[in-house]
Amino acid sequence: MSNLEIKNLNVSINGTQILKDFSLTVPKGEVHAIMGPNGTGKSTLAKALAGHEDYEITGGEVFLDGEQIVGKEPDEISRAGLFMAFQYPSEIPGVTIANFIRAALTARLEEGETFKAPAFYKELYEKMDLLKIDRSFTSRSVNEGFSGGEKKRCEILQMAMLKPGYAVLDETDSGLDIDALKVVADGVNQMRGPELGVLLITHYQRLLNYIVPDKVHVMFDGRIVQSGGPELAEKLEAEGYDWVKEAAPAGAGA
Amino acid sequence: MSSTQDLKPDTQPDLNIERDVGNFHYDTQYEFDAGVGLTEQTIDYISDVKGEDAWVRQFRKKALKTFLDKPLPTHWASKDLENIDYEKIRYYLSKGQRPSRSWDEVPDEVKQTFERLGIPEKERAYLAGVEAQFDSEASYSNMKEDLAEQGVIFVGSTEGLKEHPELFKKWFGKVIPIGDNKFSALNSAVFSGGSFIYVPPGVKVKQPLQAYFRINAENFGQFERTLIIADEGAEVTYMEGCTAPTFETSTLHSAVVELVALKGAKIQYITVQNWSANVFNLVTKRGLAMDGAEIKWIDCNIGSRLTMKYPGVIMRGPGARGEVLSIALAHDGQHQDTGAKMIHAADHTTSNITSKSISIGQGRSTYRGIVSIPRQLKGCKNNTECDALLINTNSRTDTYPAITVRGNQSTVQHEASVSKVSAEQIFYMMQRGLPEDEAMSLAVNGFVNDLIREFPMEYSVELKRLIDLEMEGSVG
Incomplete structure (x- = not known):
């Protein structure tokens, strides 16, 4: 049962139903992409999974991995092993990236465990090098005054x-230019492996x-209407989303 | 600009606050006790016990009259002041002991207090230079030998006035006159304890001088009196920190702190206060900076029922500098009314005010400031920055900056901001695995972080811990 299993999920915002019996399983070790037109519920899925x-x-x-996370607090879901990279990460003035990540790691310590600062900084710098993030970054406040690309790299660094x-x-x-996009993609690709399942939510094929x-x-319209391999993304790129709307089951997108 | 009309009278009924922070109390036998209430006999009693000179007794009696004559400043300040019952306060308590001179002589109870304050073992030796006030009298006072060799005098107020009048009498009650306000008059009438410090010309005291003190008797007002004189070119840093036990009835703390920085001298005065939620903390603090001198107040106010405190600097000599860095945190049922007073009285004087306040729940924080630059002065600068952070929707903050700048030869900047910890910020932090209260705590620590860096290391650590404790249970 090493997977992220979503079964018949229904989600409403202010009484309006957005996700409708949404089901999807992402096995650990795989990367799944969810594509779709704007307003179809993609970000709602992300926020709902994270417990907003x-x-x-x-x-x-x-x-x-078999553990029910519906009804848990966002921090419990996070510690259970679900990370969400935000579309619009919040700024936290006065809190440095290093201290923020440190606090997040400290929150994961078992009782009796202590935080090992030297190992932490060694690993942090390694990961920053991989993501082509300047060392001076660690002393900047989380997302404060960051460019779009910096914010996204900061998300991947935390991950x-x-x-x-x-x-x-x-x-x-x-909000990423092509260079930043490559850096972020490199970061994700390097983490790719049997220990990580990824749900990639995107509007564009690029x-x-x-x-x-x-x-x-x-x-x-709040559910998955078609699944396939990478070629499906190419079809979307070539033909747009119009055919999806037509192919959607009756009643969807009314 | 300043407006006081919208300050509503507010009274606070019973405070029902769970509070473990600093919530401890030791039984103490008092040898001298002036009883409750305040009359001329109370003054005589205090003066007799202390064996004071006639001029000090007269000073006290004059102050008592001023105190009784002066109205409460409730025309602009909180009406909560009217709830202080002066007849029920004990104005003087003492164990009658001489200040201890070595750590071994310090009573175990006091040592326990130090332990509760979290002073590490290693630092205890360092505290050989500490003046600690346990109730009215300095119970422990020991100057490091090198300090004494440099001619630095670091004693309690009683000893200072008695043994070194040639140094202290000149400035005592001069920076803050008896009649400055009702509470400075009260302090002048019944003061005991506090620190008197003199640093000779050119002496730069390397380690900060510290005083830890606390209130330890019900209905016992604490009226310590501090006077620090840095002679020409001298430098000194003084730190005070307080924790107080919780009692059923209100406790009054009304200190007076006077600083004198002579030509080219530097004084830094650091306060971290964590009063229990029933304390009225009404303190007058002011410094006088002569030519090229610098006075810096670093002030952190946590807790208390009502704190009114506006550290000030009078820049009397050309090139003098004044600075106030202040952090205030107001919880439910608490009102932090703090700020700064910068009085420019010479050319090319510079002042800087940075104030950050945090209001939690129904806590209320107020910034009240005065900046005065008269017409004839030139080259004066002031920069004021007030930032307020609100934690909950029912938290409250007010800003009353009164800036009086005449003439056009000086520059003044004022910035104020109010922000709120947003639900999205908290969600973002929780998504990284931080429980809600830790997320809130981190946001608050981030808000004050640049100011906390100005505190000495051990204080900044303690401060962060205090903020964490204050944030516990503030959400949800």
């Missing part, structure tokens, strides 16, 4: 340090040129 209180789960289940079992990347490619997914799912 504004996203009301009215039905369904989510299992992380690399926290080593989640599963990562949901919410529109990580938005990210998938750099992170080649194992599976592609097309989402429309």
